[in-house]
Amino acid sequence: MGGACSRKRDQQDNEDNLVRGVSGKYCKSGSSKWLATSFSRPSMDIQLGRGNCPSLMDLCVQKIREDVDRYRAFSMLPGDISQQIFNELVYSQRLTDVHLEAFRDCALQDIYLGEYPGVNDSWMGVISSQGPSLLSVDLSGSEVTDTGLLHLRDCSNLQSLCFNCCDQISDRGLERISGFSSLTSLSFRRNNAITAKGMSAFAVLVNLVKLDLERCLEIHGGLVHLKALSALLYLNLNRCNLSDDGCEKFSQFGNLKVLNLGFNDITDACLVHLKGLTNLESLNLDSCGIGDEGLVNLTGLRHLKCLELSDTGVGSNGLRHLSGLTNLESLNLSFTVVTDGGLRKLSGLLSLKSLNLDARHITDTGLAALTSLTGLTHLDLFGARITDAGTNHLRNFKNLRSLEICGGGLTDTGVKNIKDLSFLKLLNLSQNSNLTDKTLELVSGLTGLVSLNVSNSRITSAGLRHLKTLKNLKSLTLxxxxxxxxxxxxxxxxxxxxxxxxxxx
Known part of the structure; x- marks a missing residue:
């Protein structure tokens, strides 16, 4: 659905678009992706060699890491010190199943082993030995099975569990976590062994605030088991193969602040059941079968700050239903059938900071209708047909940090209206085949640029000299x-x- 555009649609395999953290796509090859886990790297390696004096604790932990084979137990140390040693071994990939044994009964609070190589059921004995002290566990991408989850029964204070891409955990495994009444966060992304029936185990997790079941394709009908979860604030059902059947259950989540329904087979009929979710701050309907009429059900969502409508059937008529959502800060209308005329209905959304209009139907006229949105910091006009004349309107957006105009209609003349956007950090002018070295000269004053793309243009090696002033540049694409x-x-x-x-x- 939506308008045609030259940019690839498949840019966001990682659908952590609402709450970003650990990678949403795991592999089991022992790659470096596990470095994205939630704990922060100790600062000692950063400090060493830069003239800063590391703390005594940093030096001790580093020495233990280097000589870890000499130690058989850390349980006599205070828990926070054992935790620091454990984190450092994980980060440096020095932790093995043999070294793990040294952490038995250490009262660790957090065990983040997402995508760490070799984790399986044999690790669960030491993990569970932390007992009531253990609060958070991430074993994403591991080989842990339903049997392994049984070990956690003594960890009665667990608050957060993350088992993304653990395809050996099934409904039977879910039964073994149903007793963790303190759980506030639970994630089982990319698991086709979990079914609607298995979701009955969630019914007693009454303190659950966050539930992430992205790409769990067999859970359709399972929402009925969540009716007691009145504390739920975050629900991610992206790419779960859902349909309108059962969507009436969404009305029971009156406290929800974040709801991700992207890439499901839902239509306007589903949106009827969302109109009572008046606390919603973020709603993702990317690539769903919705159109203009369904948006009337969003008019009462006055707290909405982020709305994702990319690749839907939404057009200009539907935008009238958004005009009252004055708290909106981010709106994505890429690959929709919105035209210039509809953009006038957005002129009152003065809180908007991010606007994505990557669609061929948008022209200079549409850009002119947005000049009241002076608070914009991100403007994506990637596939829009903007010309040199249209860039005159960009002067109204003095706060822009990110700008993409790649529809092919710009020349060096149009770039003159971009050169004074002094806060820009990202500038993408690719696909504008008439741009020359003069463009690089014009943008040379944008010294805050971190990313610059002027691909598919007439730029030559001679023009590179103009970029010498861009000392903050980290990415350059030509x-x-x-x-x-x-x-x-x-x-x-x-x-x-x-x-x-x-x-x-």
Whole structure:
């Protein structure tokens, strides 16, 4: 659905778009993805070698990491020190099943092993030995099974469990966590062994605040088991193969603040059951079968701050239902059939900071209708047909940090209206084939730029000299230009020390 555009649709395999943290896509190859786990790296390695004096504790933990084979038990240490040693071993990938034994009965509070290689049921004995002290566990991407979950029965104070991509956990495993009445956060992303029947185990988790079941394809009909979860604030059902049948259960979640229903087979009929969710702050309907008429059910969601309508049948007529959502800060209308005329209905949304209009139906006229939105910090016009004349309207958006205009209608003349947007950190002007080295000269004053893309243009190696002033630049993309990787490397070595990614490479 929605309008055609040159940008690939599949940009967000990681649908942590509402609450970002651990990667939503795990593999079991022992890759470095596990580094995205929630705990922070101890600061000692950062401090060492930079003239800062590390603390005595940092030095001790580092020494233990280096000589870890010498130690058989850490249980005599205070729990917070054992925790720091454990985290450091995990981060440095020095923790093995043998070393793990040294942490038995250490009263650890947090065990984050998401995507860590080799984790299976044999690790669960030591993990469960932390007993009532254990509050949070992440074993995403592991080989833990239903049997392994049985070990957690003595960890009575668990507040957070994350088992994303643990495909050996089924309904039977869910039964073994039903007794954790203190749980506030639970995540089982990408699990096809969990069914609607198995979700009955969640019925007694009355303190649950966050439930993430993204890409659990067999749970349709399971919402009936969640009716007692009145504390639920976050519910992620993205890509769960849901239909309108059963959507009436959404009306029971009156306290929800975040609801992700993206990429499901729901239609306007489902939205009828959302109109009572007046506490909602974020709603994702990406790629659902909704249209203009369904949006009338959103008019009462006055607290809504983030609304995702990308790749839906929403058009200009539907936008009239959004005009009263004056707290909206982020709105995505990419790949919809919204036209210039409809954008006038957004002119009163003065709280908007992020607006995505990646659609071929949008032209200079539509951009002119948005000039009242002076608080915008992110404006995506990737596929819109903006010309040099239209860029005159960009002068109204003095606060922009991110701008994408890639519809092919710009020349160097249009870039003159961009060069004074001094807060820009990301600028994407790719696909504008008439841009020349003059464009690089014009943007050379945007010294805050971190990312610049002028691919598929007439940029040459001679123009690179204009980029010497962009000392904060970390990403530079000039594909399909008369520029080589060696040209960029020379610039990197002499003038752009912070540049870490570039294309061509």
């Amino acid at each position: 594909e399909a230009c008369k520029v080589t990787a060696n040209d960029i490397k020379k610039l990197q070595s002499t003038d752009l020390p912070n540049l870490v990614t570039f294309r061509p490479e």
